[in-house]
Amino acid sequence: MEFANLIDNLYERGSANFAIKLGLSRIEELVQRIGNPQNKFKIIHITGTNGKGSVTKAVSDIFIGQGMKVGTYISPHLVSITERIKVNSTNISENEFVQTYIEIEDAIKAMDNKGVDFSPSFFEIMTALAFKFFEKEKVDLAVLEVGLGGRLDATNVVNSDVSVITSIAIDHTKTLGDSLEKIAYEKAGILKKDNFLILGNIDHAPKKVILDKAEEVGVKKIFEYNKDFRYENPRFHINENMLNYKGLKLDLNDLQFKANGTFQMQNVTISLAAAEAFAEKYGINLSVDKLRDSMKNFFWEGRFDYTEINGKKLILDGAHNVAAAEQLKNSVEVYCSNDKKTAMIGILNDKDYINIAKIISPIFDKIIITSVPTSRGKDPAAVFEEFKKWNNNVEFIPDTSEAFMKLFSEKSDVYFVTGSLYLVGKIKEYLSTNLIFSK
Structure with missing residues (x-):
């Protein structure tokens, strides 16, 4: 099987938006058919209208720097589809992509044979393929960016350890709703019982929707931006940005990072809080020196x-x-x-x-x-x-x-x-x- 032909075939499943079919029935069946690989590693799950990609990358960088083996799943890609699936910051190779697809192909064909309503979408196949690859690579942690929304997104087949909601703003109104409250309800769909929740800078009305959902599902701990963690003294310079971080436990002055844009101050702060929450849940002592080294090199392609x-x-x-x-x-x-x-x-x-x-x-x-x-x-x-x-x-x-x-x-x-x-x-x-x- 040639990589280029495989990608063409996957894209053919796509409509105008590469066929993100909302709903969990197909992805649940698909991952079950391939052995539920998403249950073999710990998970940090990240959604939000803006900032989720940056936070996914920063959180991954932090734990790679701490010595963990980390799988990262993002979308969309910029140049190559292999950018979507990484282990320790290295894209899945074209050969690994093909080989992993072959391992899940029988499951996909079996579902295709049941009819178009059961046929997995492009994004569902990508998600299952990522999970299978992470299982094969024996990652310690997977950091997953939601594709669209949260509640009905294919990534939401997981039982996450930490959920992150970076921001709530108007976008994708035809799919997610035309108000901040409706969008917040969809994003809050990633919350799970006993997981830790990191909340970004979110207005009162949509935040209430999220907090009500957190109480309903039994979220164990909630950490809020500007309440439990924040940044101070931002300094902006191309590729040499800096802030002071006041976190759940950490207090870091003059933390430097490459990622540009005024918005990255909040994203970096949320990322640090997410890392602290995960570390707290599993009794991990974060090395401050290694954390500083990881953040010093953090940048995110395509955003300033x-x-x-x-x-x-x-x-x-x-x-x-x-x-x-x-x-x-x-x-x-x-x-x-x-x-x-x-x-x-x-x-x-x-x-x-x-x-x-x-x-x-x-x-x-x-x-x-x-x-x-x-x-x-x-x-x-x-x-x-x-x-x-x-x-x-x-x-x-x-x-x-x-x-x-x-x-x-x-x-x-x-x-x-x-x-x-x-x-x-x-x-x-x-x-x-x-x-x-x-x-």
Whole structure:
């Protein structure tokens, strides 16, 4: 079985969104057929409207640094599907991916044969494959990022040790609901009896929904941002950010990390609290020196992700909803306030491009609107018309590669690619395969 053919076949299961079929019946049957591998290791389960990917990466880094063998499961990927499944920060290889799929293929075929309603989705297969790979690798801990929502997400087949809810904001309203309370109810679906809960900076009404659910299911301990843990004295500098952490037990001054963006202060703080909660539950003594070393190197691709290309400063940020757009605006004001800024922007069709345009259009000196290279891409002409309302220097170049070349031809201090993680991933792939930019 060839890796490329396998991936094509998996994607064929996808619809416009790679077929995240909400509901647990299929994933429960699939993991049972392959021996319930998700029960063979400890689990930290992470959801939230924004920040869950960063927290998943940071928590993984912390425990890898402590000497544990850690499996990490994230979505979406930026360039290669193998990014979604890692052990100790190393992507699953193409050969390991194929071999693990072969081990679960009979179970998938058996379910396919029962009919389309029983056929596992792309995301359900990916999740089961990750669990099987982690079992084979004998990981001590798996850190899992929820795909969508929580309650009905395929990752929610697990019985987690620590649950993390990073944030609640409006996104995916057709699937998760059109209010913060409805979205909070879906996120709170990952809570389990006797597990520890880490709560991010969440407004009162959605927080009440979560706390009521925690009481209902029998969560053992709850730790809240700005109540049980917090950060102080944030310092922002590209790739050299710093804060003071006041945690459940730890008190760390001048903690340094590479991850950029004003929003990463909260994400790092939540990650440290999650690590402390897991350590408390299992009587682990966290080495502060090793923790500092892990965090010093922590960064997260695609989120205020800074690089230099032929001497030009490029920031990739997958700001894809209104809350993330606000975070991008804040970060630009802190890191690049006096710089001339040019941006290339593309937005998916299920996003609030009208309000995103209102928030981020004014912060750039010039904007190039382009298409997002996926079937979910919003009509770029509509995006262009909206952005023109808020910025009088907006250009429309539908072809993504052409738009990126035009971006870099502009005279600017800093260049941005933003609006979608799919667009960011496409540009990362483009940079890696075009010699003009890779010298």
